[in-house]
Amino acid sequence: MADELPKSEKLIDVDYSPPSRGWMDTPVKIRKGMYCYAGNPKSLELLGAPNPRQWNPLDEDWKLPDNWKEIVFEGLRERIDKFRSFKVFMDICVRCGACSDKCHFFIGSGDPKNMPVLRAELIRSVYRNDFTKAGKILGRLAGARPMTLDVLKEWWYYLFQCSECRRCSLYCPYGIDTAEITIIGREILNLLGLNIDWIATPVANCYRTGNHLGIQPHAFKDMMEFFVDDIEEITGVRVEPSFNRKGAEILFITPSGDVFADPGTYTAMGYLMLFHYLKDLGLDITWSTYGSEGGNFGFFTSHETMKRLNAKMYYEAKRLGVKWILGGECGHMWRVIHQYMDTMNGPADFLEEPVNPITGTRFTNAKSTKMVHIAEFTADLIYHNKLNLDPSRNDNLRVTFHDSCNPSRGMGLLDEPRYVIQNVCKNFYEMPANTIREQTFCCGSGSGLNAGENMELRMMGGMPRANAVKFVKEKYDVNMLACVCAIDRAALPALMDYYHPEVDVTGLHEMVANALILPGEKKRTTNLRGEPLLGMEDEDAE
């Protein structure tokens, strides 16, 4: 845990030389600080997930069902038949090694089993043994090995050291996506009840209360009321969000993390202020307490669980009778919306093609799914000059932008947030080219790995990102790391704190709201964090 975490100077001194023994002969050693606690049986029970029980990854006995090998075999077989991606990715890797040094977990840990190619080989070796002729006849010569308890533990350990960021898939000459292999591997592990609690419990919460944090409807509203009060204090304007309101034109869904913890809360306040500003211009929007989660930790469990959680978005949109859905800043939420939602839970023929009520822009790129990213929405507003902005209120910030993995490589949302940033603040600096946009590095805590007990792993995984931030911090004096992801907002502060405490983390719409001039507002002396604006230090003291 935190007090056992090595110093950053020590952690950064990574040994990249592989062990002398081959990887098949190097058994897994589950080390503290590198893994997350096992899933709580109550959470598994609530979901009807297999094999709920108390178990500890450090124990010899993982309390598996007697026929666990059969379950794994059948699980593999079923998924080979259902996913062409999985089948092809199992067959065609040539181990060229292009992916090997692309993984942030490998860069941060030096552990060869964190090279994407080897992470995939952990599963591929069993696939060859059970499903290919070459593997059956030639065995180890063909890279095959039988499933054993050690192999299973190795799967669990390393599949929860992959954040499904897809950086490796970008460089693979065949487009092999380790995220896809991890997703399916985790799905198979879940058949045996091998989940981590940081995923299982948010999933159970989300299923029951509508959000990962388990915030009940009245509490959700209470928390929003706090924001309303804070906003009034800072701006003198009282915003009036509505909840579960039938007949609204647009439903707004964002990750619940932003309602719960700093600095995401400032982004949530940003949304409230933006919506209030637009109200007079014709925005008719509602929040939902039932659909109060944009994120989807089901995605880190199984395709079915992802679908069960995601279904709420359309379900709630239909119940409220809205025309389309606006989605807040989040990473994996947007991969789910962009690449899975319509297929899983669509067609959303009860909704309409999204039209920005203020600018009249038709979001034709969201014609079928009917869900628009708020960065697209805000960029469109700025483009049509609908926002009254004072970027100088962000003059104390020297900003760089962290592209989140999923919107980058599972969607392509790269320039919309940059367009918004450059319109709401004056000092913007890019990190080195090979660490941003489609080549962006993960925060190190994605795919449900942002727990506390695996802090060492997280700091290893975030090392490349932190190193790129260091570069712009030293070169341009950058003091703010902006992002469009709630997991980033939860994970990056810890990362910055560990490597460069001078750099803070913000969401896009926090900066928008700081720059946004609300009609009837009082003279603002502080930003949303209550920090004095540049040149207003004295007035703040009043």
Next chain:
Amino acid sequence: MNANYMYSLIAVIILLLLAYVGVAGMHLEVLFGVIIPYAAIAIFIGGFIYKVVDWAKSPVPFPITTTAGQQASLPMVSPALIDNPKNKTGVVIRMLLDILLFRSLFRNTRFEVRDTNKFSYELEKWLWLFALIFHYAFLTVVVRHLRFFTEPVLLPVQLLEKLDSFFQVGLPVLYLSGVALLAASIYLFLRRVFIPQMRYISLPADYFPLFLIMGIAGSGLLMRYFAKVDIVSAKELTMGLVTLRPTIPEGIGAIFYVHLFLVCVLLAYFPFSKLMHLGGIFFSPTRNMPGNNREVRHVNPWNYPVKIHTYEDYEDEFREKMIEAGLPVEKMPEPKENLEEGKKE
């Protein structure tokens, strides 16, 4: 000493000796010149088709394009029409660039740590370059060999030969492709041996085809430039195979059969190995699908209904609290008296 490549090296040497002894010592020309080639071709074609059909049988449930550039959304952004294709044209161009020019590999960077904690990710083109040389040299060699299977020799084949012998070195003139193929396969081998991470991930199945191809290229060069195999007889044999009237001409020399046998092994091995990346790349969903997933709905053939926690379930659990907080509800609870009366009855 690395066991993984020793196994493969030994396997290739055994194969080589097998053919040499089989022909030079045991005069099994018919086996090595007719039966095995036909069998190898049959296994290659049958196996390739089987594999491709097998892949095609598994559906593509979700559009999982790896987007490598800006999406097409709004006028203030310029979309990456190839790296994040929004339609079929973009996908086709993206696929062609990946298949013909190895565009994804061209992005390759090498991670290095400088001065203890300065990370660098410099472009690393050697793998891309040698992979490209390797594959194009291979292709050229294969096309050039059509000379042995066509009569008269096709014009494009003749032109390619001209191009391939551009430098007019030696007699018979040196074909660049043969040398390039051997050189590139040696490079690909050496990087597996000398880069620690590569050595760690390499399997016997990675070395075997490399040694096999080195053996093929080496025996080919040997035949053409040193052993000077009787080309007319060789063509007589190959034409016999193509026209389904197999003959075994006299005096071709054992080295030809070694060459032919290694090619046959490669063909027969192909469909069951990683060499199937040739077919697989066409089936890779991260590359062969457009990124327009919110615009056009993708259908999953096995999509099935799941159990969800409905709004009604949710309201039933939290109704009281919702009403207290002033949140709208679908169903107002029955007044308390009614409930109590209900109990009495």
